[in-house]
Amino acid sequence: MRAVTWQGRHKISVETVPDPEIVNPRDAILRVTSTAICGSDLHLYDGYIPGMRAGDIVGHEFMGEVVDVGSGSSLKKGQRVVIPFTISCGQCFFCEKQQFSACDNANPAETRDASELLMGHAMGSAFGYAHLTGGYAGGQAEYVRVPYSDIGPVIIPDDLADEDVLFLSDILPTGWQAAINADIEPGDTVAIWGCGPVGLFTIQSARLLGADRVIAIDHFPARLALAKSLGAEILDYRQVNVREALDEMTGGIGPDACIDCVGMESHGFTLDNILDQVKAQFYSVTDRPHALRQAILACRKGGRVSIPGVYGGFADKFPLGQLMEKGLTVKSGQTHVQRYTGELLDMIRDGKFDMTSLVSHHAPLEDAAAMYRHWHDDQDDYTKIILKPGLEKTIVQNAHAMADA
Structure with a gap:
């Protein structure tokens, strides 16, 4: 499959990498239909987040269609889901308190020691965001493995477009928790x-x-x-x-x-x-x-x-x-995404949030390196970028310009 990889400071490239596989009964495999570049990704791009390794797949805002499930997953093939950026087991001390971003089980033993040394306690885990947070492959890719898929994924009805709900993955619940x-x-x-x-x-x-x-x-x-x-x-x-x-x-x-x-x-x-x-x-x-x-x-x-x-x-x-x-x-703190997604989905349905005016550009996944450069250098013109795996030719749509036309 094709995926967006971090290769060093200010070096992003789209590479062919192995397809993800089920490795735990609670896993699911998602075919990504929409994925966004987050402002937090620029901290990776600028080289300020420790624990990145060349070749890491980035991206923590994504959604798509379930194509495979483990025996312990609550998802079904064919469902459309938004995936919270926080990876949470749902069963530890912190998850039971609905402090999902502090999950004590999702960060594997081989990566938790370094984060414990740096932060005082082991960090929670997230997609595509350094080995301090578990080293999980991110969702700026054609496919992604979703651990603990019975905890958190938001099942999306067919009458809602990707752009209506994609930001349930991170920035909407982050803004809500901030308030x-x-x-x-x-x-x-x-x-x-x-x-x-x-x-x-x-x-x-x-x-x-x-x-x-x-x-x-x-x-x-x-x-x-x-x-x-x-x-x-x-x-x-x-x-x-x-x-x-x-x-x-x-x-x-x-x-x-x-x-x-x-x-x-x-x-x-x-x-x-x-x-x-x-x-x-x-x-x-x-x-x-x-x-x-x-x-x-x-x-x-x-x-x-x-x-x-x-x-x-x-x-x-x-x-x-x-x-x-x-x-x-x-x-x-990092956002306890799973705590808020249910009520926020209802609020989206009720039209309480403007979900689309901040989106300035859509682009194919293959254009990710250029989009990162623009996101970094042209922040007045690029307010939010959605990447679309599967688009075959370079089509960059400026939503603001289209709205003004």
Whole structure:
């Protein structure tokens, strides 16, 4: 089969690799019909996530048709399913608490020791995201093996198109959990750093949970325009001092909740971020947490900070004193996808989420290397890319341009 592989920093290639096979009774094999490139994949592309090996198959946002099942699978051949990016056994201490991304069984013994050393405890597992998280092959491929297929896959009815439900795999539940972790109350003002796909779903989620005002912060005009279309007030951090603007907009109090949807590769030419970028080039730090620092400093006293943005290791210049003195509550973590997919599917059916306006491009799987370059270098034009295995010729569709035509 053909699959998208990581070959090193800024090196993605589509290769012919062995087809996946059933290796456990709870496995299923999926023929992938749609798969997306996630912002988290850019951390792999930039070489900031440890534990990648040349030839690893990437991708953790995918769906498709079941073509084979083990004897312990609850799926049936021919079903259309969306697969959560978190691989979870459903039976361990953490899964029973519905903390699925912390599953203690999915990370195999040969990979868990390194993550335990780095993180303090063994990490949960995910598709296509380094050997620290299990070394599982990802879904940017024609076929993929799905472990624990009796836990989590979302069966999709035929009347819903792939594009309506694909993001149940990651970014929709991630945005939803980000808003839930912010403990949003009716009347709240919520500030969100980052208007990428997760940020856009977080905006929608915050409003659904009762936020009175949502303020979105970014610098890409197209992403800010999308945020505004979803009901957010917008701030371009190149044009304003964000902390001063937020103070003015909230009468000097600050937002009730601040959500960092940026993660470990903040943009910007602030002094702290420039120092982070220099240190990152020499691998003396792994993260550039400027957005998180700004969120902590901007949040009102007694407020809440939610961190769905991915961080990979150690950061310096962290405003720990400010966090403590202001009495902030912080919640973070990889998404417990399986906890939310049922209710979110119902909400999609009820039209509560805009699932498609953030999609800017569709492309064949064979164009993955070029799409990664565009996703990395042209983020104002490329807001979300869906790859389609099986397309034979190069057809790149810009959904925004088609909508304007």
